[in-house]
């Protein structure tokens with residue numbers, strides 16, 4: 001199941017210190033230093049939703065299907 005990190009909405013000053021990255025035991029979330037962003041690897045994801053819980057400002061979204069994820073992105077106004 002897909003996860004979406006709404007990076008433009010992140011409130012942490014330093015994305016490399018994102019607690020959700022460190023709490024993801026599957027290493028499905030990583031910090032991309034070159035682009036200063038958080039990258040999600042769906043193949044590696046275990047669907048545990050731990051990352052969602054550790055973002056206190058709710059910038060990580062979890063969807064049951066890709067269709068649901070697209071709906072969430074449309075509501076957020078991101079592509």
Ligand code: SF4
Nearest residue numbers: 010011012018055059
């Ligand atoms: S904790 Fe949330 S707001 Fe902070 S960097 Fe991670 S996803 Fe973004």
Ligand code: SF4
Nearest residue numbers: 024045046048049051
């Ligand atoms: S749902 Fe779990 S495995 Fe997937 S990115 Fe989030 S913390 Fe990692």
